[in-house]
Amino acid sequence: xxxxxxxxxxxxxxxxxxxxxxxxxxxxxxxxxxxxxxxxxxxxxxxxxxxxxxxxxxxxxxxxxxxxxxxxxxxxxxxxxxxxxxxxxxxxxxxxxxxxxxxxxxxxxxxxxxxxxxxxxxxxxxxxxxxxxxxxxxxxxxxxxxxxxxxxxxxxxxxxxxxxxxxxxxxxxxxxxxxxxxxxxxxxxxxxxxxxxxxxxxxxxxxxxxxxxxxxxxxxxxxxxxxxxxxxxxxxxxxxxxxxxxxxxxxxxxxxxxxxxxxxxxxxxxxxxxxxxxxxxxxxxxxxxxxxxxxxxxxxxxxxxxxxxxxxxxxxxxxxxxxxxxxxxxxxxxxxxxxxxxxxxxxxxxxxxxxxxxxxxxxxxxxxxxxxxxxxxxxxxxxxxxxxxxxxxxxxxxxxxxxxxxxxxxxxxxxxxxxxxxxxxxxxxxxxxxxxxx
Numbered sequence: 001x002x003x004x005x006x007x008x009x010x011x012x013x014x015x016x017x018x019x020x021x022x023x024x025x026x027x028x029x030x031x032x033x034x035x036x037x038x039x040x041x042x043x044x045x046x047x048x049x050x051x052x053x054x055x056x057x058x059x060x061x062x063x064x065x066x067x068x069x070x071x072x073x074x075x076x077x078x079x080x081x082x083x084x085x086x087x088x089x090x091x092x093x094x095x096x097x098x099x100x101x102x103x104x105x106x107x108x109x110x111x112x113x114x115x116x117x118x119x120x121x122x123x124x125x126x127x128x129x130x131x132x133x134x135x136x137x138x139x140x141x142x143x144x145x146x147x148x149x150x151x152x153x154x155x156x157x158x159x160x161x162x163x164x165x166x167x168x169x170x171x172x173x174x175x176x177x178x179x180x181x182x183x184x185x186x187x188x189x190x191x192x193x194x195x196x197x198x199x200x201x202x203x204x205x206x207x208x209x210x211x212x213x214x215x216x217x218x219x220x221x222x223x224x225x226x227x228x229x230x231x232x233x234x235x236x237x238x239x240x241x242x243x244x245x246x247x248x249x250x251x252x253x254x255x256x257x258x259x260x261x262x263x264x265x266x267x268x269x270x271x272x273x274x275x276x277x278x279x280x281x282x283x284x285x286x287x288x289x290x291x292x293x294x295x296x297x298x299x300x301x302x303x304x305x306x307x308x309x310x311x312x313x314x315x316x317x318x319x320x321x322x323x324x325x326x327x328x329x330x331x332x333x334x335x336x337x338x339x340x341x342x343x344x345x346x347x348x349x350x351x352x353x354x355x356x357x358x359x360x361x362x363x364x365x366x367x368x369x370x371x372x373x374x375x376x377x378x379x380x381x382x383x384x385x386x387x388x389x390x391x392x393x394x395x396x397x398x399x400x401x402x403x404x405x406x407x408x409x410x411x412x413x414x415x416x417x418x419x420x421x422x423x424x425x426x427x428x429x430x431x432x433x434x435x436x437x438x
Contacts, residue, residue, distance in 0.1 A: 001045040001283040002300035002331075006324070010305035010341070011276045012240065013042065022277060025239060026286075028211035031075040033197055034204025041205055045283035049223055049297055055206070055285025056220055057142040062210040065135055069207060072169065073128035077121045078197055084118040085190055092183040101175035115182040119164065119173055122185050122193070126156060126165040129196060132203060145206075152199050155192045160184040209286040218287030221278070222294045228253040229298070229337045229372045231279070235291035238274040245410035246290070247271060251372050255393045257365065259383060260376040261417040262397030267410040268376040269305065271397075272341050275374055276301055279339050299336035302328050305343040318348030325361060338371040345377055355379050359386070366391055383416040 008014055015021035023042055029035040046052045062069075089111040093100035105112045129152055137149050156162065164181045167173065173181070185193065212218070216239060224230055231251045237244035245267070251258060262268050278288040279301055304324045325345075332338045345361065346354040359382050365373050366389050386392055396417035398409055 001047045001280075001298055003045065003280065004302065007276070007301055007303040007341075010303040011273055011280065011301075013277070013280065020240065022239065026209070026212040026216075028208040028215070029204050030073070030207070031078050031201060031204050033078060033201030034208060037201040037205035038208050041209075041284055045280060046285060047283070047297060047299060049225060051144075052223060052283060052285045052297070054142045054144045055209075057140075058145050058206050059210045059213065059286060060220075061136065061138070061141065061145070062207055063214060066207070066210060066214070068135055070128040070131040070135075072124040072131070073200060074124075077124050077128075078200070080118055080121040081125060081193060081197065084114065084121075084186070085193075087114060089114060092186060093179055094183055094187075096176055096180040098176055101179045104179055105175050112178070116173060116178045119178050119181045119185070122181070123164050123167060123173075124169065125193075125196070125200075126161055127169060129156060129200065130165060132200075136203075145203075148199050148202060152196060155196050155199075158184075158189070158192075161189065209284070213287040216289065218281075218289055219292060220286075221282040221288050221290075222292075223282070224294055224296050226296050227370075228296065229256060229339075229370060230294070230296040231275070231339075231372060232294045233275075233278065233290050233292070236274055236278055236293065237289050238270050239277065239289040241270070244270075244274075244289075247274065247412050249275070249395075249412070251374075251393070253369050253391075255391055256369060256372050257362070257389075257392045258372075258374045259362075259386060259392050259394045259416070260374065260396065261378070261380050261383070261394075262376075263399040263417065266397035266399050266408055266417075267412075268397060269343050270410075271412065272303075272305065272343050272374050272376060276303060276339065276341050296337060298339050299334075300331065301339045301341070302331060303341040303343075304328065304345070305341065318346065321346055321348050329364075332368060332371050335370055340365070340371055340373045342373070342375040345375060345379075351379070355382050358382055362386060362392075363389075380416055380418060 011022070012020050013022045015024075018024035023039070027035060027038060029038055046055070090108045092115065093104055133149050133152055136145060141149070160181060161184075167177070229252065231249065233247065233249050235246035236249065237246040249258075260268050260271070274289070278290060278293055279295060279298060281288045282293065282295060283298070304321070328340060332340060346357045349357070358377060358379055362375065362382075363386075369391070383394060387394070394414065394416050395412050396415055398411060398413055398417070
């Protein structure tokens with residue numbers, strides 16, 4: 001599935017501040033390699049339904065076996081193995097004689113200490129990989145995972161490696177064993193060890209996705225293999241919110257354009273992002289923050305939410321809005337299935353101009369039935385003109401007023417909002433009072 005850097009930023013899939021980052025919130029990896037692999041998955045969401053389905057199978061399997069996940073493989077263990085190959089140490093004796101071992105231990109003390117410590121971590125890693133193979137190689141193991149397990153088995157199929165791992169955890173290696181195993185893993189097992197670390201990184205990333213699902217009580221989406229675009233969500237919510245309000249929504253070919261209105265802070269932007277994040281996560285093969293979520297596979301997600309001006313280039317806010325819309329039109333004219341998210345179209349110009357521009361863009365977009373559009377706006381007036389189009393559905397977030405205080409229910413309702421609360425907010429924040437005292 002295609003998703004550009006602007007959309008990644010708009011949906012907060014990544015953010016320098018971890019509390020506002022979807023990636024960091026869902027990162028339950030145990031190793032740096034697992035985190036790197038999870039990052040790779042986030043940057044390469046699937047379009048192929050078979051890969052999505054297989055990933056879902058893998059996560060289901062891990063969820064059922066998570067309590068037995070081996071604890072012997074830690075980030076420290078893997079870092080120690082990698083450091084061992086990067087370190088310059090004196091040549092390790094090739095033989096396994098007692099005298100060679102004692103000589104190396106006495107006359108190469110720093111290198112021997114590193115070697116002994118590294119062999120211990122190698123043994124822990126191999127034991128953990130053997131445990132994982134036994135744990136995950138079940139009858140209904142998905143082919144993608146099974147191929148990795150088979151490859152790991154072949155990489156571990158060395159007498160010296162198996163002998164090293166057969167030493168019980170906690171038993172100190174004798175000097176001869178340190179020299180024998182140390183020479184083998186350094187001189188003859190480097191490529192295999194690094195490939196095994198990469199395999200574990202993949203498994204660690206899947207483990208992270210499964211643990212995130214469990215921690216946040218996410219559910220697997222159901223993909224509907226159909227040509228027409230389709231989204232149906234029950235109790236969908238935004239995963240970054242500590243106390244989110246959930247939504248029910250259905251969009252399809254007959255109603256593929258959602259015209260969303262409501263006051264500032266009423267929940268429009270949060271809703272738009274919630275839809276986008278759920279569709280993105282579904283295409284990773286993991287769960288989504290909803291009680292249930294059914295959708296067709298999408299070819300891409302595009303957003304127009306946090307448009308910025310560019311002083312260095314002399315580009316205005318409005319100019320960049322227009323450019324983003326133009327780029328969006330170029331993309332979605334390929335007749336593929338896109339989810340297009342637009343928050344407050346044409347904020348960078350006057351109201352009359354914005355109404356004319358918005359109406360023109362919307363009337364064009366509604367002629368693209370193979371994509372789904374979610375658009376929020378303060379320009380309630382254009383809703384009446386657009387109501388004649390049967391594929392537009394109108395929703396709004398209601399805002400109540402009690403004793404000059406705003407009451408946000410965050411409930412999605414049918415229709416068009418007519419809230420005019422700007423002056424009330426100005427008054428509530430005592431700006432009017434301050435101005436009167438000037």
